[in-house]
Amino acid sequence: MARPTSTFRCSECGWNTIKWVGRCGECQQWGTMAETGAVAAATRVPTAIVPLGDRRARPIAEVDADDTAHRPSGIGEFDRVLGGGIVAGAAILLSGEPGVGKSTLLLEVAARVAQSGRRVLYVSAEESAAQVRLRAGRTGALSPELYLASESDLATVLGHVDEVEPQLLIVDSVQTVASSLSDGLPGQPSQVREVASTLIRVAKERQLPVLLVGHVTKDGSIAGPRLLEHLVDVVCQFEGDRQTALRFVRALKNRFGPTDEVGCFEMTGDGIAEVPDPSGLFLSRSRASVSGTCVTVALEGRRALPVEVQALVVETKAPQPRRVVNGVDPARVAMILAVLERRAGLRKLGEVDVYVSTVGGVRLVEPAADLAIAVAIASAMRDRAVPHDLAAYGEISLAGEVRPVTAARQRGAEARRLGYATIVDVESGSVRTAVEQAMRASTSERERELDAAF
The missing domain is CATH 3.40.50.300 (P-loop containing nucleotide triphosphate hydrolases)
Structure with a gap:
């Protein structure tokens, strides 16, 4: 017969081990292991039981799945x-x-x-x-x-x-x-x-x-x-x-x-x-043309949701300009600012305070929102409003390129279903081209407003 061995048992979760340890390997609690005495090791194999009735093994194709x-x-x-x-x-x-x-x-x-x-x-x-x-x-x-x-x-x-x-x-x-x-x-x-x-x-x-x-x-x-x-x-x-x-x-x-x-x-x-249909929860209700706003299409599971990104640029005389964000990743905003200044020709971004936020309290964690953040910052920097029917999505690289994102076709279809006629995405090629495309669209929007006024 095998020699009995001592075991140690956790008083919190019941985990057993053959030697003492300071920390339980199951619940990760300290100081809960206590010796439980000698337990005889198993010396024989359990008796096999032949299953009967519905518990017998059957080919998988014969299993009835209607009840589930x-x-x-x-x-x-x-x-x-x-x-x-x-x-x-x-x-x-x-x-x-x-x-x-x-x-x-x-x-x-x-x-x-x-x-x-x-x-x-x-x-x-x-x-x-x-x-x-x-x-x-x-x-x-x-x-x-x-x-x-x-x-x-x-x-x-x-x-x-x-x-x-x-x-x-x-x-x-x-x-x-x-x-x-x-x-x-x-x-x-x-x-x-x-x-x-x-x-x-x-x-x-x-x-x-x-x-x-x-x-x-x-x-x-x-x-x-x-x-x-x-x-x-x-x-x-x-x-x-x-x-x-x-x-x-x-x-x-x-x-x-x-x-x-x-x-x-x-x-x-x-x-x-x-x-x-939560499409309108993350969009502002104002229809007035305001600079520093851009709509992106984010994915929540399989859903494509339009989310409005807002940016505000304010001149400052402080030696260290402020970067305040809400709903987006601060590290990605800092990277986008560097790319805009170095690759897109937006100078003096290091001399202004930049505020970036999302509407509705949603948090954007995917890189597909990079292009909308860049367009919103550029719109605020140039004080030119982006049209209401423009949406942008795409990942921005440090080289200034607009990279493709997952489910791009689904994002575009959802944007067009909601009435966004102008889509700024990976086809722009570079962040400079994307920003210029959005600014040209804002000029056309302004011209249409003036024509309608007169």
Whole structure:
């Protein structure tokens, strides 16, 4: 028989190792490893069990996939991210910053599914049933098929599932539910792992879709062990700025659909509303000709959205001119300023304060917005307004070239659909040519305005 060996176990997550370490290899906690005594090594192979019935292995073409088809939730933007709807037996994890609107969104999903005739069980471990009822009354999420429970014990939650027999289960949140079979407080890695694995096992056995709310840490990652993201089928992230009402849902992992779709929502006084066409959210409402503005076409997932970039140039006598940006990368703005001065012939940019911002609070992170930023700065520097029907997109290199960007055809089609007749893109060749093309278009626009006035 093999000699017994001592093991060390983490008191937080239950990770085991044969030697002592100062830091747990699973939850990365310090000082949690303790010796658990001698454990005899395994000396025999487990007895094989022959599966029977539906559990037997079959050719993949003979497996029936009709029961796992997407079923719409009633919210088109949420279904877009999920790949067409909620799949039976799927485990979906929705994470986001505190107060961004996760509970409001899932309560709306529960109400829409319940209104379609399917029974829904909403388990809230963070709020009382009266608090959720009050919010549901304010948002209009009341339905006789929507059942509500306020419970933080996993065994009691499973009892509610047996009693209600729902067709959709929502747990808010997985970090606040505890199991008596695991040590530790709710939210600790061992508890999160036990609760999530149990709920997912119930989902697979009963073909019951489960929506889980997940907390995030200070750096924005999902709280709990990394195993949580591996266990679930879909991981969605709910993003939004508290200063604006716009919210985005992105799929970070999706076993049943694409991961490059984005759902757009807007927080209102009556709850959350989907925004099927967010094209006008990032454009200014003023139609007056103002210098220093240019529209670009940005990609959010598979969506092409027009975003207006604004620039302001002010003379200064300070020894160090200011560079203030909002919604764009400061490093790319500094690079674009250097290229404009060196390659496009815009002198004295080092003697003025430059302010660059986007409309609507959107953040542009892709290099396709470089050309629009350059045109906006050049327009502000020369004090000549760019026409309203002009859009620009393209990446600018240090050599002054306009490089092609991804999905250029889709960007151009979306711009033309919205009425932008003049497109400044990679066909310009260089940033100098692109700026001159935009300035010539502004001259033509001004001439048309004068002709219309007289």
